[in-house]
Amino acid sequence: MTKIQKNNVAVIGLGQMGSGIAKNIDNAGFLGAVVDNNKNAISSYNSREKILVNNNIDMCNSCDVFIFVVPSTKQISEIIFDQDGIISNLKEGTVIVDLTTSDPKESSRLSKKLEEYKISYLDCGMTGGATGADNGTLTLMIGGKIEKLNEVSPILESFTNKLFHVGKSGSGHALKLLHNMVTHTIFFSNVEAVRAAKEFEISPEKVIEVFNAGNARSYISEFRFPVNVLSGEWNARSKVSNLQKDLKMATDILNEKNIPNPYGSLTSDLLDQAMEIGMENTDFSKIYLEYENLVNLYNKK
Template identity: 45%
Template sequence: MTQAVAVVGLGQMGRGIARNLDKAGVLVAASDVQEEAFEAADFSGNVSFDVGQALVDKADIILCVVPSSDEIGLALRGCVAGSNQIIVDLTTSDPAKSQILAGELAALGFSYLDAAMTGGAAGADAGALTLMVGGDAESLAAIRPVLDLIADQVFHLGAVGSGHAMKLVHNMILHSNFLATCEGLRLAERAGLDLNKAVNVLNAGNARSFVSEVRFPRDILNGTMNARSVVANLEKDLGMAMSFAAKMEASVPYGSMTSNILSHAVSTGHGATDFSWLFPLYEELVQSPGDEDDR
């Protein structure tokens, strides 16, 4: 493989992605707004810390693992590029903004793919993400060898913005399912049922999901309480999904309820809390005035 790759953003997701690319010998540069994140990643000597034009000059493919598409525009503003360079937007973002960014980057000489991801930090560490890609099929084919180093499955959804649209739908369903599972298992707990056995029943029946099969056993029931993402991230995801649904004139009552619960969690000081704690906090977050007297 001769393609040189750079990664912008070395947080929970970006660090695992970059390490896998480094192990494969294709990572040449990486950056983060906090330079200590680069040092903590402990890359090989082939990887340099670069930003802006210096990073662009070294890479054929630039993977952006930052909070949103807005940060990509800021990071690359004023840069120039050769016609073979491809920007891969791995964020969760508004599809309309993705389309605008694609046009802005095209004017600078970049190609652009929105490649929203799922699999969490554990999936990033293992190189086992699932990617939802929007954009030019030829550009996607050109970088598939690199994407195969970080993902088990890559789905091409259509034109630019399609990947980010699918991610908003995915996250609305996932986070709503998480809270529904929290609600059901809190009820099971009130009924005196053993939570481990209750989860086993879910997983043997039709209510099983990633939440019951992985999230609860791995991150909650064993007391770890470490889903490696915070409540504010989920709240952001649902807020974006609600805005997207409004633009589509779609009715999403379950998504709206999930968004309201997450917003309440953030407003009551839990934004920086690992979201696994939403399970023990669930009744507190959904109780109505006067509910305390009924408990």
């Protein structure tokens, strides 16, 4: 059983999501180590006596829970099992918490491999974005053993306000991909409707106001459009390439099981068009500005 103590949690990856997650774990008194190649990301921890910085061996000796906020499960596997990996230093009973957006098959494989070393693994899809990570209000959908989730839930609750155990290893990441497919598809449908309404001389603001008073309301209409699109801020804090990765993985796992996914596939195709015109590093809210162009390019395929 994992004993939850002060300063016994390591956070690997302090990017858009990881920085907020680490901050909230630290505020709860659990943070014991951070790892990131970006010197700016770790600078605030360098002078902290009880927090190890980029010290893998001491981190493995002192921490019992490792929270990975990196691009993929594949990268976690490399960090642990590559030639210079940390597997030889990890203690039996360690819990790995995988907060990536990844292929559930990779999650299941990593879980089984870690079991051979008596190390537990939870795949945790998260939603709420960088704002949720900063505010400690993320929602987690978690795959793995329920008893391990119960053991580490005090840590997870420091940066979330909703935890859902959804099934066996891999199920957390599977649901995250389905969740993101729905979210991104709804974003595109809102973009389409708002831009179409202009042709009827209806303002974007009025469209969103009516949507939010009716059955078309969603997180996209209630938050994303007012805050990131109609405001002109274009600061949804996620790149087009992130959405494209999500949709490709989602449609891939559905196609493997011969599950129909026309809406997801169309959204994925439109994101492919955005990538082709050089938007990969652009904030995805700016898709609103390029929508007709993307559709025209898609129709010419």
